[in-house]
Amino acid sequence: MTKFRHRLATSDDLPAIATLMRNAIEQLQAAYLTPAQIVASRESMGLDTRLVEDGTYFVIEAGTLLVGCGGWSRRATLYGGDHAAALRDDRLLDPATEPARIRAMYTDPAHARRGVGRLVLALCEDAARAAGFARVELMATAAGEPLYRSCGYTLIERVDRLSPRGVAVPGAVMGKDLV
Numbered sequence: 001m002t003k004f005r006h007r008l009a010t011s012d013d014l015p016a017i018a019t020l021m022r023n024a025i026e027q028l029q030a031a032y033l034t035p036a037q038i039v040a041s042r043e044s045m046g047l048d049t050r051l052v053e054d055g056t057y058f059v060i061e062a063g064t065l066l067v068g069c070g071g072w073s074r075r076a077t078l079y080g081g082d083h084a085a086a087l088r089d090d091r092l093l094d095p096a097t098e099p100a101r102i103r104a105m106y107t108d109p110a111h112a113r114r115g116v117g118r119l120v121l122a123l124c125e126d127a128a129r130a131a132g133f134a135r136v137e138l139m140a141t142a143a144g145e146p147l148y149r150s151c152g153y154t155l156i157e158r159v160d161r162l163s164p165r166g167v168a169v170p171g172a173v174m175g176k177d178l179v
């Protein structure tokens with residue numbers, strides 16, 4: 001069994017994270033989306049450097065290899081990379097009344113289905129709980145939904161994430177109580 005280590009991401013990790021995300025978006029969504037939808041999904045998926053700056057973004061390594069990443073957030077943005085300006089909301093959430101966010105989960109395709117995603121989710125949930133949050137919510141891609149379901153997340157609402165070019169990409173708002 002591969003031994004995975006985790007740590008918080010730093011700005012030095014950004015190029016490797018971007019490559020991993022690109023590969024995951026292209027390859028791991030292929031069973032769920034049409035090629036046009038995969039292209040459209042890039043418009044809202046990818047790197048959110050705010051999570052790295054906030055110290056809420058994890059990387060998973062096997063030896064020296066980056067094999068996965070994902071994070072949580074105490075900010076209102078539900079999903080979207082740096083380039084998805086319309087989706088961003090930096091407002092700080094109130095742990096007493098609002099759910100923290102789970103954000104930007106990606107696994108290197110060569111290391112898929114080995115528990116990397118499950119590990120990142122557990123790290124995020126523990127950190128959000130330690131910060132006082134009683135619940136987490138996220139926007140799931142079609143490729144992400146089986147992971148979240150298997151980790152106890154339930155469906156809140158199905159949505160079509162409409163790309164600026166009008167291609168509908170399926171999404172699901174999901175959530176989980178932490179206590």
Ligand SMILES: CC(C)(COP(=O)(O)OP(=O)(O)OC[C@H]1O[C@@H](n2cnc3c(N)ncnc32)[C@H](O)[C@@H]1OP(=O)(O)O)[C@@H](O)C(=O)NCCC(=O)NCCS
Nearest residue numbers: 024028106107112113114115116117118141144146147150
């Ligand atoms: C979603 C993603 C992060 C899952 O990562 P992963 O490391 O392969 O997930 P895990 O190995 O931890 O999977 C844990 C469980 O989730 C479920 N699961 C994960 N991927 C699945 C798939 N493709 N089909 C069915 N079940 C799946 C299974 O129950 C799995 O347990 P099992 O392998 O013992 O059966 C990865 O597929 C990915 O990067 N996808 C593309 C990017 C993306 O859509 N990210 C989600 C953004 S919301």
